[in-house]
Amino acid sequence: MEISTTLLPESKRKYGAIKGLSSLPFGLHRSDHMFLVNYKDGKWQNPRIVPYGPIEMMPGAICLHYGQTIFEGAKAFMHDDGEIYAFRVDKNAERMNVSADLICMEQIPVELQVEGIMRLLDVDRKWCPDIPESSMYIRPFMFATEDALGVRPSAEYIFCVILSPSGPYYAGGFNHGVRLLITDKYHRAVTGGTGASKTGGNYTASMKPGQVAKKCGASQVLYLDASNTYIEEAGAMNHFHIMKDNTVVIPEFNDSILRSITSVSMMELLPDLGYKVRQERIAINDFVAQIKNGDIIEAGGFGTAAVVSPVNEYIFDNGDMIKVGNGEIGENTRKIYEAYTAIQNGKAADKYGWMQKVPRY
Numbered sequence: 620m621e622i623s624t625t626l627l628p629e630s631k632r633k634y635g636a637i638k639g640l641s642s643l644p645f646g647l648h649r650s651d652h653m654f655l656v657n658y659k660d661g662k663w664q665n666p667r668i669v670p671y672g673p674i675e676m677m678p679g680a681i682c683l684h685y686g687q688t689i690f691e692g693a694k695a696f697m698h699d700d701g702e703i704y705a706f707r708v709d710k711n712a713e714r715m716n717v718s719a720d721l722i723c724m725e726q727i728p729v730e731l732q733v734e735g736i737m738r739l740l741d742v743d744r745k746w747c748p749d750i751p752e753s754s755m756y757i758r759p760f761m762f763a764t765e766d767a768l769g770v771r772p773s774a775e776y777i778f779c780v781i782l783s784p785s786g787p788y789y790a791g792g793f794n795h796g797v798r799l800l801i802t803d804k805y806h807r808a809v810t811g812g813t814g815a816s817k818t819g820g821n822y823t824a825s826m827k828p829g830q831v832a833k834k835c836g837a838s839q840v841l842y843l844d845a846s847n848t849y850i851e852e853a854g855a856m857n858h859f860h861i862m863k864d865n866t867v868v869i870p871e872f873n874d875s876i877l878r879s880i881t882s883v884s885m886m887e888l889l890p891d892l893g894y895k896v897r898q899e900r901i902a903i904n905d906f907v908a909q910i911k912n913g914d915i916i917e918a919g920g921f922g923t924a925a926v927v928s929p930v931n932e933y934i935f936d937n938g939d940m941i942k943v944g945n946g947e948i949g950e951n952t953r954k955i956y957e958a959y960t961a962i963q964n965g966k967a968a969d970k971y972g973w974m975q976k977v978p979r980y
């Protein structure tokens with residue numbers, strides 16, 4: 620399908636506005652353009668790049684009432700050769716369709732998604748930041764636009780991609796170790812639910828618990844399964860921990876855990892860094908006992924936005940706290956973060972074929 624392009628006049632583009640900033644907040648800025656495609660009359664149509672701006676839809680649009688929306692998050696990086704490289708956006712496009720299927724939305728061809736992202740990155744390449752720990756955050760999303768008030772899947776959708784030149788997710792970057800709240804009072808997803816889909820409702824469900832966590836000085840909740848037995852996710856990241864024998868353990872994927880592209884990539888990378896890696900169901904009681912007896916030496920979260928986020932301590936509902944190791948950012952977590960970001964930033968060879976150069980169309 621031919622993608623049409625309508626550009627803002629050069630004089631109206633705003634990329635100059637963020638040049639020269641030594642730090643960039645995460646997700647605040649937008650580039651000048653966006654990519655749109657409509658699903659109507661049983662087909663995807665009118666793929667186009669247009670200036671960033673409001674999207675019209677009817678007040679009865681199904682997304683506004685029943686939350687039939689999904690999204691993705693990916694990143695592209697400016698390398699020293701002055702070219703932009705996107706990280707595994709094909710995997711995000713595939714997961715978009717998994718999310719779509721789980722909440723009865725229309726799937727959209729992976730090639731169309733990837734081409735739209737690449738062309739948008741090309742058009743807005745002057746927005747791609749090159750300061751340390753920065754990237755072009757890519758936000759593809761899809762929402763149901765049919766004007767119908769019955770609770771049922773929409774027959775019409777808009778797929779859109781916007782870009783945000785961004786700094787690190789946490790203001791302190793990697794050097795900001797986080798605290799997580801362990802609670803049996805809140806859950807983001809349940810067995811048989813939509814947790815494996817990046818649908819808006821899962822993130823709505825995490826807002827109140829997120830607020831409760833903040834009140835405890837924690838940045839996020841360590842979500843347990845609905846029976847409060849097993850570890851599921853660390854806010855909007857997969858959780859991991861490192862054992863003293865150099866094994867990295869990630870909760871086994873199930874239908875209430877998002878299949879993190881960072882985790883999947885780590886499972887390829889970690890053996891090459893000398894770690895064993897495995898996924899398993901992790902009972903919270905065993906996890907806490909193993910932190911206390913020193914078998915677990917480091918822990919953290921994996922995710923596109925926060926990359927590798929070290930967890931220094933956990934706090935419980937009753938205010939008790941446990942530190943992981945000595946409560947400092949561990950050397951293994953640092954080594955893993957550095958190896959992963961070196962590939963993303965083009966400082967280390969990409970032997971896994973993760974980076975895709977943005978063509979100059």
Ligand SMILES: Cc1ncc(COP(=O)(O)O)c(C=O)c1O
Nearest residue numbers: 855856857877879880881922923
């Ligand atoms: C709930 C949840 N878990 C895990 C992740 C990490 O996934 P990824 O590494 O693909 O960004 C995310 C972010 O996308 C998320 O929202």
